Amino acid sequence: xxxxxxxxxxxxxxxxxxxxxxxxxxxxxxxxxxxxxxxxxxxxxxxxxxxxxxxxxxxxxxxxxxxxxxxxxxxxxxxxxxxxxxxxxxxxxxxxxxxxxxxxxxxxxxxxxxxxxxxxxxxxxxxxxxxxxxxxxxxxxxxxxxxxxxxxxxxxxxxxxxxxxxxxxxxxxxxxxxxxxxxxxxxxxxxxxxxxxxxxxxxxxxxxxxxxxxxxxxxxxxxxxxxxxxxxxxxxxxxxxxxxxxxxxxxxxxxxxxxxxxxxxxxxxxxxxxxxxxxxxxxxxxxxxxxxxxxxxxxxxxxxxxxxxxxxxxxxxxxxxxxxxxxxxxxxxxx
Amino acid sequence: xxxxxxxxxxxxxxxxxxxxxxxxxxxxxxxxxxxxxxxxxxxxxxxxxxxxxxxxxxxxxxxxxxxxxxxxxxxxxxxxxxxxxxxxxxxxxxxxxxxxxxxxxxxxxxxxxxxxxxxxxxxxxxxxxxxxxxxxxxxxxxxxxxxxxxxxxxxxxxxxxxxxxxxxxxxxxxxxxxxxxxxxxxxxxxxxxxxxxxxxxxxxxxxxxxxxxxxxxxxxxxxxxxxxxxxxxxxxxxxxxxxxxxxxxxxxxxxxxxxxxxxxxxxxxxxxxxxxxxxxxxxxxxxxxxxxxxxxxxxxxxxxxxxxxxxxxxxxxxxxxxxxxxxxxxxxxxxxxxxxxxxxxxxxxxxxxxxxxxxxxxxxxxxxxxxxxxxxxxxxxxxxxxxxxxxxxxxxxx
Numbered sequence: 057x058x059x060x061x062x063x064x065x066x067x068x069x070x071x072x073x074x075x076x077x078x079x080x081x082x083x084x085x086x087x088x089x090x091x092x093x094x095x096x097x098x099x100x101x102x103x104x105x106x107x108x109x110x111x112x113x114x115x116x117x118x119x120x121x122x123x124x125x126x127x128x129x130x131x132x133x134x135x136x137x138x139x140x141x142x143x144x145x146x147x148x149x150x151x152x153x154x155x156x157x158x159x160x161x162x163x164x165x166x167x168x169x170x171x172x173x174x175x176x177x178x179x180x181x182x183x184x185x186x187x188x189x190x191x192x193x194x195x196x197x198x199x200x201x202x203x204x205x206x207x208x209x210x211x212x213x214x215x216x217x218x219x220x221x222x223x224x225x226x227x228x229x230x231x232x233x234x235x236x237x238x239x240x241x242x243x244x245x246x247x248x249x250x251x252x253x254x255x256x257x258x259x260x261x262x263x264x265x266x267x268x269x270x271x272x273x274x275x276x277x278x279x280x281x282x283x284x285x286x287x288x289x290x291x292x293x294x295x296x297x298x299x300x301x302x303x304x305x306x307x308x309x310x311x312x313x314x315x316x317x318x319x320x321x322x323x324x325x326x327x328x329x330x331x332x333x334x335x336x337x338x339x340x341x342x343x344x345x346x347x348x349x350x351x352x353x354x355x356x357x358x359x360x361x362x363x364x365x366x367x368x369x370x371x372x373x374x375x376x377x378x379x380x381x382x383x384x385x386x387x388x389x390x391x
Numbered sequence: 392x393x394x395x396x397x398x399x400x401x402x403x404x405x406x407x408x409x410x411x412x413x414x415x416x417x418x419x420x421x422x423x424x425x426x427x428x429x430x431x432x433x434x435x436x437x438x439x440x441x442x443x444x445x446x447x448x449x450x451x452x453x454x455x456x457x458x459x460x461x462x463x464x465x466x467x468x469x470x471x472x473x474x475x476x477x478x479x480x481x482x483x484x485x486x487x488x489x490x491x492x493x494x495x496x497x498x499x500x501x502x503x504x505x506x507x508x509x510x511x512x513x514x515x516x517x518x519x520x521x522x523x524x525x526x527x528x529x530x531x532x533x534x535x536x537x538x539x540x541x542x543x544x545x546x547x548x549x550x551x552x553x554x555x556x557x558x559x560x561x562x563x564x565x566x567x568x569x570x571x572x573x574x575x576x577x578x579x580x581x582x583x584x585x586x587x588x589x590x591x592x593x594x595x596x597x598x599x600x601x602x603x604x605x606x607x608x609x610x611x612x613x614x615x616x617x618x619x620x621x622x623x624x625x626x627x628x629x630x631x632x633x634x635x636x637x638x639x640x641x642x643x644x645x646x647x648x649x650x651x652x653x654x655x656x657x658x659x660x661x662x663x664x665x666x667x668x669x670x671x672x673x674x675x676x677x678x679x680x681x682x683x684x685x686x687x688x689x690x691x692x693x694x695x696x697x698x699x700x701x702x703x704x705x706x707x708x709x710x711x712x713x714x715x716x717x718x719x720x721x722x723x724x725x726x727x728x729x730x731x732x733x734x735x736x737x738x739x740x741x742x743x744x745x746x747x748x749x750x751x752x753x754x755x756x757x758x759x760x761x762x763x764x765x766x767x768x769x770x771x772x773x774x775x776x777x778x779x780x781x782x783x784x785x786x787x788x789x
Contacts, residue, residue, distance in 0.1 A: 135644075141525055142547065150583065151511045159434045159586050167587035168650050168777070171500065172526065172547035177778025180644040186661055189644040189780060190555050193502075194527040194544040201544035201559075208562045236518035279541050346525075381531050 057214050059207055059272045060264045061389075063127035066256035066354040067092050067115045070341035073122070078362040080355060082340050088243035089231050090252040090343035101182070108165060109178075110145040112225035115255035116175035117182065120221055123257040124183075132259065133216035134188040136206050137176040138198035140224050140346020146170035148229045175223055196377060198222060199350040200277050200385040206260050207275060214262025221257030222347030239315060240344070249313035252343015256350035258357075270357050273298060273372075274388040281382040288324040291376060294386045302326060304372055307359060308335040309352045311377035313344045321378040338375070349377045353387055360391045396561050397633045397789070399626045400483025400619030402475040402575075403729040405716045406442030406612050410478055415733050418741050419761060423715045425598055425610050432509065433582045435589070439596055441580055442612025442717025444471060455536065466503035466523050467579035467613075469532035475615035475725075476533050476573055483619035484631050485571070487538075494542040494569040495534050496560045497617075498552025498576030500721040500776075502526035502545075505579040529577060542569060549776030550683075550718070551642070552576050553616065553725035554784055558640045560620050570625060575617030575725030584720065585611055591650065599686035599718075601711035602695065602757050604748040609685040612717025616725030618732065635735045638769070638787040639670030645779035651689050656697025658781035659683075659773065663701045666783040672769060677707045677785075679740050679765070681727050681772040682757070684711020685718050692750060694773065699753040708765070710743035710757040724774035724782065731770040731786045738767050 067073050069083040069090035083090055092115060097106055100118040109117070116137065124132065149166040171177075173191035180189050188209070192202040199222035206218040231251050234240035241248035260272065276294045278285065288302075295301060308330050312322040342351040356373040375387040403410065406424025407417035417424065428436040430443050446454070451470040452462050455477070465473075476495070485493065503523040510520040522528065530545045542563070546555040553576025560574035578584075588594045588611060595608035626633050643665060645658025652659070667674065683694055698706055712730050719726055734740065743757035770786045 140527070147583075150587065151508060154508070154582060154586055155512055159582065162586055162590040164587065164590035167583075167590055170587075171549050171777050173549055173776070173778040173780060174649070176548075177644070177649060177780065180646045180779055181649065184646050186644050186646050186658065188642050189548070189778070190546060190559070190642065191548050191778075192544055193525065193547045194530060195525055197544060198527070204568075205559055205562065208566045208568075211566055230521070233518045233521040237521055277542055279543060281540065381535070 057211065057262050058264060059210055059260055059262060060269045061272060061357060062259040062261055062265060063123045064258045064354050064357040065119055065123050066254060066351055067094060067119050068254040068342050068351055069093060069252060078358050080341060080358060085243065085250045088241040088250055089226060090250055091226060092254055108169065110143050110169060110225065112143050112145065112223055113169065113174055113178055116221060116223035117178050119255040119257045120179045120219060123259055124219065127259045129217050129259060131183060131185050132187065132219040134209055134218045135176050135179050135185065136190050136202040136218065136220045138192045138202035138222040138347050139172055140193060140195050140198050141230065142172040142193065143170045143174050144225055144230045145227045148227060196346055196379050197277060197385060199347045200275065203275055204277065210260060210262040216261065218260045219257060220260060221255060222350030223255040224253055224345045224347045226251050226253040226345065241314060249315040249344040252345045252348065254342050254351045256354040268391060270360055271390045273390045276386045279383040282321065286324060287322060288326040290384050291326060291374065291386065294388060300372065302329050305374045306334060306371050307356060307373040309338045309356055309375040310335065311339055311348065312337055313339045349375065349385060356389055360389065394622040394624050395636045396564055396620055397623050397626055397636045398618045398732055399621050399631050399633060400479040401729045401732055402478030402482065403616045403726055404444055404471055404475045405614035405719065405726050406444060407715050409446065411729065418715065418730065421742055421744060421761065423744055425717050431580045433585060435585065439585065439594060440598060440610055442610060443580060444613055464523060465532060466529060467505040468499060468503055468577055469529040471579055471613065471615040472497060472529050472533045472577035473536045476617045477537055479573055479617040479619050480537060489629065490538055492570040493539050494563055494572045495530060495539045496544055496556040496572055496574040497530040497533065498546045498556035498721045498725065499526045499529055499578050500547060500549055500552060501578065501581055501583060503528050504581040504583045508582050548780040549778055550720050550723055551774040551776040551780045551782040552721035553723065554774040554782035555642060557618065557728060557784060558642060561637060561640060564620060564622055572620040573617050574620055575615065575728065576722045577615035578613055578719055578721040580611060580613040593687045595686060598745060599714060600745045601684035601686040601714055601743055602691050602750065603746050604750050606686045606688065606691060608687050610717040612719040614716065614719045614722050614726055616722055616729045618728050633789055634732050636787045636789055637784060639666035639672065639785035641665035641669060642782045645781055647779055650777050652693035652775065654693060656693040658779050659694055659697035659775060660700050662781040662783040663697065663771065666785050670785045674702050675705055677769050677771045678767045679734060679770045680707055680709035681731050681770060682709050682711045683773040683775045684713055686713060690775065695750055695753050695755045699755060706755060708740050708758045708762065710741050712741055714744035727772050728784060731772045734770050735767055735786055735788050738765060739763060740765055
């Protein structure tokens with residue numbers, strides 16, 4: 057059974073949400089951070105609701121609603137969301153209130169909205185959708201494991217339409233903390249990564265509804281200690297069961313960033329096999345954040361479906377991203 | 392895969408005990424674990440009663456033999472999770488080579504918040520809490536300490552997190568992606584959740600009274616509960632004991648309100664009926680319901696209505712064990728999964744402590760004394776959370 061991507065969209069630092077021409081540009085980081093180009097939300101969400109929503113919730117909900125509209129799905133059979141840090145702004149707001157008010161007279165709104173499954177819950181509420189609804193959170197594997205759940209649901213019943221998305225927000229407070237622990241760059245020293253954020257949603261189904269629909273051929277989550285892994289071999293192990301080799305991959309998206317330790321996870325023989333045309337570092341476009349691989353999947357889908365590509369031959373894309381305590385996630389796409 | 396999914400190991404730590412046998416003993420002796428705050432650092436420590444695990448972080452580290460230099464990297468959430476998951480592996484009797492094929496799926500609501508909130512007040516002094524704050528950190532820590540190098544993830548769907556972790560675990564085995572899974576959930580008490588639930592005005596300052604007409608809210612608790620899931624053939628292959636099967640599971644959304652449950656309990660109704668349908672069970676097959684039963688006005692009303700809608704005039708014996716443990720949030724469905732298995736193993740129906748007076752409509756009374764005479768075959772366990780998230784698991788005797 058194939059798994060097909062019926063719709064994909066993203067709110068990202070690299071492209072306006074409304075743009076449809078497939079143009080994606082490397083954005084300029086400001087003080088070491090990449091923030092999203094956000095749409096006018098009131099076309100998706102009523103102003104009364106908007107006032108209570110943090111950016112994470114707005115980005116997630118708007119992205120999900122637009123996605124469903126694009127593939128004319130009123131009620132998905134499952135809503136699966138992923139987030140690494142959850143609703144950071146509301147968490148910070150409630151923590152600050154607790155400190156300032158010495159744990160008295162607290163407004164519950166920030167607490168309510170800080171829950172990790174706020175995005176999936178709000179999508180269900182707005183759609184009046186009573187179906188299966190889960191939220192996954194596992195650092196850089198958050199989106200991957202949500203996507204895996206979606207694939208397993210489709211293996212059980214291919215006719216379903218499953219909404220899967222990842223969302224993480226960067227706030228001044230979380231950026232400051234990431235700089236303090238010397239993970240993120242402050243934009244001057246060049247050490248550390250550029251922090252980012254974004255939302256990306258996909259509707260998946262086991263049914264192909266268009267001839268040139270992008271197929272999610274495989275998803276592999278490799279948990280192992282890094283000394284036992286060699287990245288080129290990890291890629292080849294994914295390709296081999298599909299009778300593919302690295303030479304068959306037309307587009308490779310890799311997850312390295314500017315943090316010094318990041319380089320060693322992406323060194324290896326595969327680097328010699330791809331030129332600048334066929335390989336890109338997706339975090340140049342979205343920055344580093346836990347669900348950045350959801351952005352990478354959107355980026356790959358956008359390139360693969362753009363009109364200047366030849367559609368009469370199989371076209372393969374591979375995405376690889378490193379997991380901080382050891383391991384990689386790999387996505388194999390075909391059009 | 393048509394093989395049944397079975398449970399071969401259990402681990403639990405809660406306010407009523409640090410392992411399975413002490414939890415069982417407290418359940419049988421009707422000894423609850425809710426009392427004044429001893430370990431949580433909060434201005435409210437004389438005001439609320441909570442269900443704390445009766446060990447300090449230092450004592451937990453000692454018990455887990457965590458090196459002195461490493462201790463600051465462990466949140467209380469990670470420590471409680473390690474303790475319960477370790478027991479589950481021991482009871483399942485997994486060897487080192489069998490551990491190589493283990494996946495870990497945990498559920499938690501606030502992950503490492505217990506450490507984050509202490510550091511928050513003196514922000515900047517030690518910003519390293521950003522590494523232990525994510526929900527996924529406690530799962531990584533449990534994996535590292537127990538030598539699990541395989542697939543892992545974390546579900547965070549508020550108070551149904553652990554039930555959904557178990558459901559994801561079942562699917563991993565069914566689809567052939569995992570041979571065995573340790574699944575459950577963990578949450579440590581935190582100022583953040585205590586103040587959060589208090590700001591919603593749903594915390595009872597006295598001992599909670601689930602399903603009682605005079606109930607005033609929940610008591611918060613903490614702990615962890617994990618089960619070891621395997622295919623029936625896998626357990627038989629390694630010659631281990633099967634404790635019970637998981638015959639049904641479902642998740643549905645109430646789609647009514649971000650925090651409140653609907654008056655007709657539609658999400659709960661859907662979760663229960665879908666789980667029974669998957670298990671191939673009729674309403675009169677269910678012998679005991681381990682209810683979500685938090686003690687809040689809204690939950691107990693909504694859940695009772697949903698139970699009445701599913702079972703009509705033949706509502707099976709039911710009770711909430713949260714009167715023993717407090718509401719342990721992301722851990723609740725894991726702890727109650729362990730209690731459901733123990734109910735089947737020992738043929739017990741637990742009393743709903745402190746119940747005296749039934750809700751007027753629907754008029755439903757939980758069990759108030761320990762029942763030991765019943766012939767229990769199927770136990771249904773409910774777990775509901777914010778975001779309208781409703782999950783049901785059904786545990787069945789083999």
